[in-house]
Amino acid sequence: MAKYIFVTGGVTSSLGKGIIAASLAKLLQARGLRVTIQKFDPYINVDPGTLNPYEHGECYVTEDGAETDLDLGHYERFLSIYTSQANNVTTGRIYQTVIEQERQGVYLGKTVQVVPHITDEIKRCMRILGESGNYDVVITEIGGTVGDIESLPFVESVRQLQWELPEEDTVVVHLTLIPYLRAAKELKTKPTQHSVRMLSQEGVHPDVIVCRTERSISSDLRKKIALFCNVRQEAVIESLDASTIYEVPLMMMREGLDTIVMKKLHRTGKQEPDLSRWSDFLHKLKNPKQVVSIGLIGKYIELQDAYKSILEAFVHAGAVQETEVQVINLHSEQLNASNIQDQLKGLDGLLVAPGFGHRGVEGKIEAVRYAREQGLPFFGICLGMQMAAIEFARNALDHKKAHSTEMDPQTPDPVIALMEDQKQLQVKGGTMRLGAYPCDLKPGSLAERIYGSTRISERHRHRWEFNNRYLEAFQQAGMQASGVNPGSGLVEVIELKDHPFFIGVQYHPELKSTVENPHPIFVHFIRAALERRNLATSSRPRKEAVES
Ligand code: GLN
Numbered sequence: 001m002a003k004y005i006f007v008t009g010g011v012t013s014s015l016g017k018g019i020i021a022a023s024l025a026k027l028l029q030a031r032g033l034r035v036t037i038q039k040f041d042p043y044i045n046v047d048p049g050t051l052n053p054y055e056h057g058e059c060y061v062t063e064d065g066a067e068t069d070l071d072l073g074h075y076e077r078f079l080s081i082y083t084s085q086a087n088n089v090t091t092g093r094i095y096q097t098v099i100e101q102e103r104q105g106v107y108l109g110k111t112v113q114v115v116p117h118i119t120d121e122i123k124r125c126m127r128i129l130g131e132s133g134n135y136d137v138v139i140t141e142i143g144g145t146v147g148d149i150e151s152l153p154f155v156e157s158v159r160q161l162q163w164e165l166p167e168e169d170t171v172v173v174h175l176t177l178i179p180y181l182r183a184a185k186e187l188k189t190k191p192t193q194h195s196v197r198m199l200s201q202e203g204v205h206p207d208v209i210v211c212r213t214e215r216s217i218s219s220d221l222r223k224k225i226a227l228f229c230n231v232r233q234e235a236v237i238e239s240l241d242a243s244t245i246y247e248v249p250l251m252m253m254r255e256g257l258d259t260i261v262m263k264k265l266h267r268t269g270k271q272e273p274d275l276s277r278w279s280d281f282l283h284k285l286k287n288p289k290q291v292v293s294i295g296l297i298g299k300y301i302e303l304q305d306a307y308k309s310i311l312e313a314f315v316h317a318g319a320v321q322e323t324e325v326q327v328i329n330l331h332s333e334q335l336n337a338s339n340i341q342d343q344l345k346g347l348d349g350l351l352v353a354p355g356f357g358h359r360g361v362e363g364k365i366e367a368v369r370y371a372r373e374q375g376l377p378f379f380g381i382c383l384g385m386q387m388a389a390i391e392f393a394r395n396a397l398d399h400k401k402a403h404s405t406e407m408d409p410q411t412p413d414p415v416i417a418l419m420e421d422q423k424q425l426q427v428k429g430g431t432m433r434l435g436a437y438p439c440d441l442k443p444g445s446l447a448e449r450i451y452g453s454t455r456i457s458e459r460h461r462h463r464w465e466f467n468n469r470y471l472e473a474f475q476q477a478g479m480q481a482s483g484v485n486p487g488s489g490l491v492e493v494i495e496l497k498d499h500p501f502f503i504g505v506q507y508h509p510e511l512k513s514t515v516e517n518p519h520p521i522f523v524h525f526i527r528a529a530l531e532r533r534n535l536a537t538s539s540r541p542r543k544e545a546v547e548s
Contacts, residue, residue: 002130003265004170005139006158008206010146010195011177015212016248018071020175020239021141022078023249027258029079030249030273033136036129037075038087039068040122041143042150046092050429057305061461061511062087065435070308071141073511077312078249080514089125091150097121114153122157123164136267146174147198159203168266173257174199174206175239178213178221187215189225196229205230207264208257210237235260246282246315246515250275281319281515288324292529295344297367297384298353299360301329307353310381313513317522325526332360332367340366348536349377349501349529352384354461354508358407365391372396377501377528379521382462385504386416389466389494392479397470406464417467419490433460437485437507439492445482446503447493450524456483458492458507466491466506501528 007021018039025035041048048056049067060073066085075083098121102112130138142158144151162170176192196206209231211217217225217238226233237255242248252258253273262269294314300306311327318325328347332355335343344350350371352364364384368391371378380388386404393402393415401408404416425431436457441448448454468489471481483493483505496502503521513519 001169002135003137003168003267004126004130004161004165005137005173005261005265006170006204007139007141007173007175008146008155008158008199008204009142009144009175010199011191013145015175015177016239016245017141017143017175018074019245019248020173020210020252021071021139022074023252024173024257024261025075025137025139026078026249026275026278027253027273028137028261028269030275030278031258031262031269033267033269034134035079035137035139036081036083036087036135037072037079037139037141038083038089038126038129039071039141039143040126040154041069041088041090042148042154043090043143044092044095045090046096046429047088047090049432053300053306054303057303058308059461060309061434061459061508063436063459065459067430067434067461069143070305073309073312074245076511077316077514080516086125086128089122091153094118094121094125094153115156118153119157119160122154123161126157126161137265146195146202152202155199155202155204162204168264171208171261171264172204172206173208173210173261175210175212178211178217178225180213180215187213187217187221189221189228192225193228207231208235208237208260210239210257212239212241214241216240244282244285244315246278246285249278250282277516281316284322285315285319287322288318289322290530290533291324291326292318292348292526292533293326293328293346294349294351294526294529295328295330295347295367296351296353297330297332297335297364299332299355300353301331309508309510309513310351310353313510313519313522314526316513316515316518317526320518320523321526321530323526323530330367332363335363335366337366340370344370344376347376348533349379349525351525352378352380352387354382354384356383356406361387361407365394369395372496372499372502375500375532377525377532378499378503379501379525380504381510382506382508385494385506386464386466388502388504389415389470389474389479392474392477393470396477396479397473404464413470415467415470416464418463419465422463432463433465435459437492438487439483439507440486441493442480442482445480445493446495446501447482450503450520452520455486458505458509459511460507462506466494500532501525 009017029035047067058070060068064084068088072083142154222236225236314325364387368388393399399413402413403411405414478497481491482495492506494504
């Protein structure tokens with residue numbers, strides 16, 4: 001039987017509930033337990049797929065094609081496990097199910113209400129993964145902040161589950177903020193007391209309180225929090241601001257978070273979590289021997305969460321090579337033919353990011369051109385790959401008006417076009433090409449060398465595709481389709497023959513990069529960038545020589 005850990009948040013949002021949940025999961029996994037994490041989000045959207053990245057950051061896609069919250073990305077990166085549709089549930093999805101059942105007459109004429117019908121459906125979803133028999137522990141992160149109107153049914157469901165299950169089968173971890181008041185030179189516990197009181201009023205009492213703070217909490221203060229919030233003193237856990245999220249599992253281990261949780265759940269496992277690989281990664285991450293700078297060309301760069309998985313994949317790929325990856329954010333709307341050289345000079349590699357709509361695409365195309373002509377390592381993801389195809393058609397094949405029909409439906413040269421099955425669709429949510437698809441790589445290609453395999457599987461999230469009408473002309477001019485979907489023949493990878501490193505992928509490799517398995521394209525891209533940097537440094541005249 002699985003045990004259930006619930007993680008709630010108080011005082012304010014953005015305290016890092018997802019990272020605390022993922023860190024606890026990592027520690028339990030490192031003690032030999034089978035762990036998964038799920039996130040329950042209080043908003044009414046059925047999934048975050050239709051949300052603008054400015055609203056909600058990146059939309060993370062799972063193997064089974066679910067469009068989910070970006071916290072699931074952290075879960076996968078920390079645990080090296082796959083999550084699925086079952087790991088992300090929203091209020092919208094709960095209501096959708098209940099309303100569909102009501103229309104089918106499932107409730108036999110009863111009045112359908114938040115309690116018990118909505119809470120029953122929430123509880124059913126909370127227990128699905130636990131009942132699969134695949135896990136010893138299921139961690140459920142409740143989105144939002146305790147006291148919000150929207151999160152009430154979720155907290156109520158936790159209360160009911162605690163009442164239904166044996167005492168040793170559930171733990172509630174509450175994450176709060178202990179603010180430091182500079183004028184008073186003091187850490188303040190009152191907001192935490194209030195938020196625990198609010199949670200208790202809703203019927204749930206936390207077993208563990210994790211205190212996010214910028215200053216260390218003294219033992220007197222811990223005692224005070226324990227007393228006023230009615231938890232044992234060792235259940236008051238300090239979570240100091242960390243220099244990297246990857247430090248948090250080790251910090252939580254030092255604080256004994258996993259020990260206290262194991263004790264409450266009556267679970268036995270290894271005495272100590274085995275985090276040797278994790279520590280090795282962290283050591284390399286914090287002690288880089290070299291540095292590369294990579295330009296990230298996107299249109300949502302003001303909001304770093306929009307490119308979360310890409311940024312994390314750089315961290316993983318840099319660390320294995322003991323290299324610090326400096327990501328230089330460049331707004332695609334501000335790039336044009338006349339400033340491109342200036343904007344991109346000094347970079348060791350260029351990544352053109354995924355995206356939707358026409359805003360900023362001409363800047364992306366200019367950036368691709370620069371990388372192609374200057375031999376700058378280039379990596380295009382999804383829209384980035386499509387931009388590389390358009391640039392090639394325009395400037396190498398002389399189809400000056402080549403475009404994607406997403407941006408220019410009337411283009412005479414639609415090198416990127418919609419497949420027939422996408423043309424008919426009216427509904428927006430969940431209708432893109434989503435989730436894992438197989439891909440065959442050409443023997444001897446850069447892609448095959450990178451993966452060390454001719455059959456791979458990667459995750460997709462897009463509607464438009466490379467138009468195979470142009471394939472022959474592309475290949476003849478030196479841009480080959482090195483990755484193709486075995487069933488449909490759709491082009492998934494393009495690469496340039498006479499270039500140090502130029503690859504575009506229709507899928508999203510960043511979604512599968514984890515701490516323990518950095519993604520090979522990111523690893524090879526950083527390697528190519530390092531080579532370029534070293535070449536540039538060795539061919540640059542030495543300073544003394546220039547001066548003399
Ligand atoms: N807008 C493009 C499409 O839908 C690319 C999507 C993406 O970059 N994820 O095909």
